[in-house]
Amino acid sequence: xxxxxxxxxxxxxxxxxxxxxxxxxxxxxxxxxxxxxxxxxxxxxxxxxxxxxxxxxxxxxxxxxxxxxxxxxxxxxxxxxxxxxxxxxxxxxxxxxxxxxxxxxxxxxxxxxxxxxxxxxxxxxxxxxxxxxxxxxxxxxxxxxxxxxxxxxxxxxxxxxxxxxxxxxxxxxxxxxxxxxxxxxxxxxxxxxxxxxxxxxxxxxxxxxxxxxxxxxxxxxxxxxxxxxxxxxxxxxxxxxxxxxxxxxxxxxxxxxxxxxxxxxxxxxxxxxxxxxxxxxxxxxxxxxxxxxxxxxxxxxxxxxxxxxxxxxxxxxxxxxxxxxxxxxxxxxxxxxxxxxxxxxxxxxxxxxxxxxxxxxxxxxxxxxxxxxxxxxxxxxxxxxxxxxxxxxxxxxxxxxxxxxxxxxxxxxxxxxxxxxxxxxxxxxxxxxxxxxxxxxxxxxxxxxxxxxxxxxxxxxxxxxxxxxxxxxxxxxxxxxxxxxxxxxxxxxxxxxxxxxxxxxxxxxxxxxxxxxxxxxxxxxxxxxxxxxxxxxxxxxxxxxxxxxxxxxxxxxxxxxxxxxxxxxxxxxxxxxxxxxxxxxxxxxxxxxxxxxxxxxxxxxxxxxxxxxxxxxxxxxxxxxxxxxxxxxxxxxxxxxxxxxxxxxxxxxxxx
Ligand code: CA
Numbered sequence: 001x002x003x004x005x006x007x008x009x010x011x012x013x014x015x016x017x018x019x020x021x022x023x024x025x026x027x028x029x030x031x032x033x034x035x036x037x038x039x040x041x042x043x044x045x046x047x048x049x050x051x052x053x054x055x056x057x058x059x060x061x062x063x064x065x066x067x068x069x070x071x072x073x074x075x076x077x078x079x080x081x082x083x084x085x086x087x088x089x090x091x092x093x094x095x096x097x098x099x100x101x102x103x104x105x106x107x108x109x110x111x112x113x114x115x116x117x118x119x120x121x122x123x124x125x126x127x128x129x130x131x132x133x134x135x136x137x138x139x140x141x142x143x144x145x146x147x148x149x150x151x152x153x154x155x156x157x158x159x160x161x162x163x164x165x166x167x168x169x170x171x172x173x174x175x176x177x178x179x180x181x182x183x184x185x186x187x188x189x190x191x192x193x194x195x196x197x198x199x200x201x202x203x204x205x206x207x208x209x210x211x212x213x214x215x216x217x218x219x220x221x222x223x224x225x226x227x228x229x230x231x232x233x234x235x236x237x238x239x240x241x242x243x244x245x246x247x248x249x250x251x252x253x254x255x256x257x258x259x260x261x262x263x264x265x266x267x268x269x270x271x272x273x274x275x276x277x278x279x280x281x282x283x284x285x286x287x288x289x290x291x292x293x294x295x296x297x298x299x300x301x302x303x304x305x306x307x308x309x310x311x312x313x314x315x316x317x318x319x320x321x322x323x324x325x326x327x328x329x330x331x332x333x334x335x336x337x338x339x340x341x342x343x344x345x346x347x348x349x350x351x352x353x354x355x356x357x358x359x360x361x362x363x364x365x366x367x368x369x370x371x372x373x374x375x376x377x378x379x380x381x382x383x384x385x386x387x388x389x390x391x392x393x394x395x396x397x398x399x400x401x402x403x404x405x406x407x408x409x410x411x412x413x414x415x416x417x418x419x420x421x422x423x424x425x426x427x428x429x430x431x432x433x434x435x436x437x438x439x440x441x442x443x444x445x446x447x448x449x450x451x452x453x454x455x456x457x458x459x460x461x462x463x464x465x466x467x468x469x470x471x472x473x474x475x476x477x478x479x480x481x482x483x484x485x486x487x488x489x490x491x492x493x494x495x496x497x498x499x500x501x502x503x504x505x506x507x508x509x510x511x512x513x514x515x516x517x518x519x520x521x522x523x524x525x526x527x528x529x530x531x532x533x534x535x536x537x538x539x540x541x542x543x544x545x546x547x548x549x550x551x552x553x554x555x556x557x558x559x560x561x562x563x564x565x566x567x568x569x570x571x572x573x574x575x576x577x578x579x580x581x582x583x584x585x586x587x588x589x590x591x592x593x594x595x596x597x598x599x600x601x602x603x604x605x606x607x608x609x610x611x612x613x614x615x616x617x618x619x620x621x622x623x624x625x626x627x628x629x630x631x632x633x634x635x636x637x638x639x640x641x642x643x644x645x646x647x648x649x650x651x652x653x654x655x656x
Pocket of ligand 1 (some may be wrong): 301302303304305306307393394395396397398
């Protein structure tokens with residue numbers, strides 16, 4: 001059946017080519033990939049990528065975007081149907097989300113494209129007209145379903161699981177019949193969206209599998225050749241994935257594809273993704289794929305509605321937020337999935353761009369009217385806590401394959417170029433900002449090179465010149481803080497962040513070595529935990545702190561101290577900070593010992609999380625040959641969960 005279909009398509013293509021040859025300037029044949037080439041985009045070829053490997057694109061928002069006046073342009077600058085542009089650049093499947101009833105009682109759309117089945121029919125029709133199959137993503141909800149929410153459709157409220165199962169079957173069947181009647185080429189149907197242990201308000205696998213089973217039954221009846229998929233998020237949690245697959249196997253759910261979202265910012269490494277999906281494919285004999293992925297081509301927002309990824313977001317490995325970085329990230333996801341025998345990768349919302357560049361007010365009117373933002377205010381009726389509060393525009397306009405004016409950007413070509421490769425001479429794609437740290441009294445020497453990320457993803461150092469004046473240096477030496485210095489390398493601007501810190505005669509004063517050494521920990525109470533913790537949020541500065549916890553009352557009773565080396569005779573000051581909780585009756589202080597004798601103490605207190613208490617001991621005399629030791633004494637009689645806390649930023653400095 002499949003082969004026969006292919007033969008028919010081939011015949012049609014031949015006919016189309018003949019027609020093209022006769023007519024002048026006729027449109028490209030449907031579904032035919034144009035010859036894609038690029039002078040600037042580096043794409044390493046993916047070996048052994050099957051012709052039928054799914055390179056999909058979710059464009060669920062497209063109809064709403066078009067209602068808001070968005071237009072799309074190809075690489076020649078010609079306005080074209082989005083679907084034609086995607087097909088010409090190697091996309092072979094279109095994904096669309098389907099909500100049961102994304103409207104309030106007055107008929108206002110919730111937004112996010114207002115994607116009901118009628119929208120899916122229209123999108124499917126246009127996909128088919130351009131030779132692409134449709135992947136139908138039933139959320140079995142009236143609005144967004146993801147690991148955080150799986151609300152039942154309004155019409156299913158209060159139903160028993162039996163009634164819900166029947167409703168799921170009826171809804172799926174009726175929806176698919178509409179698609180079939182419109183001659184949409186449905187290639188795959190997924191039963192729920194990111195269904196991590198919940199679906200349509202059901203939270204037990206016993207109930208979830210009933211709804212999924214009803215959906216699967218309807219798919220088999222209406223589109224017997226389509227693949228049935230289940231879809232989860234958070235592959236970084238391997239145990240969860242293994243448990244989902246096991247449950248589905250236990251209940252013998254009728255499905256073909258185990259699919260995962262993979263957003264590089266949040267979902268672990270590609271190696272982990274390969275291992276997790278590879279195991280499921282092998283153990284249960286299922287096809288696997290990435291159902292959603294995306295990557296930012298710029299940190300900048302263009303629609304006055306905040307994005308999930310922006311300037312402060314941590315860059316993943318060697319993928320800067322550039323057009324090339326976006327292409328490299330997606331290319332590597334495709335390679336990873338293909339290498340484990342997976343069947344495809346779908347990019348999420350590659351065309352959800354801004355509906356205007358003038359103001360948030362102007363855009364907001366369109367989002368409300370057309371449903372072209374992620375949520376409209378009308379969604380409050382269904383999802384008051386999230387959409388009803390934070391409704392707005394596109395959170396992924398900087399992860400599209402089109403710029404703010406709707407012009408295709410070079411990275412879109414990757415879907416075609418991964419098959420042929422485009423291994424041009426690598427060039428500098430992005431520069432990495434430099435970060436250095438100095439004591440206030442030290443000479444400031446800025447790095448001579450910065451790291452460049454090349455278009456092929458490799459790194460190399462490039463020479464840099466910094467714009468820094470004597471006045472600026474004097475200012476930096478006068479006060480601790482982080483200073484930003486502008487520089488230039490390879491004709492681009494780059495920054496150096498210089499942390500100026502007080503001179504510290506203690507070693508590892510902020511525990512940034514990741515271990516306590518050379519601090520001496522004298523544990524009298526038998527703490528459950530006493531050691532260096534790497535956790536930026538729990539630290540006063542940097543990434544690490546000295547963490548302690550003891551469940552039993554009295555188990556927190558310790559000193560942490562260090563003897564200073566290489567001090568010149570003079571007067572010194574010692575400062576240290578602590579935070580924590582559940583201390584109960586406590587005796588906490590900083591101390592200074594000179595030649596074995598405590599000469600000064602200063603009280604510290606543990607109150608609550610993130611409430612740092614700082615002690616400073618001044619006027620510490622030091623003469624040649626003496627031994628100066630500084631430390632923190634912590635003794636708590638806390639009950640219940642036991643005392644806990646963090647010590648950080650111990651500084652011993654000359655007092656001037
Ligand atoms: Ca935005």
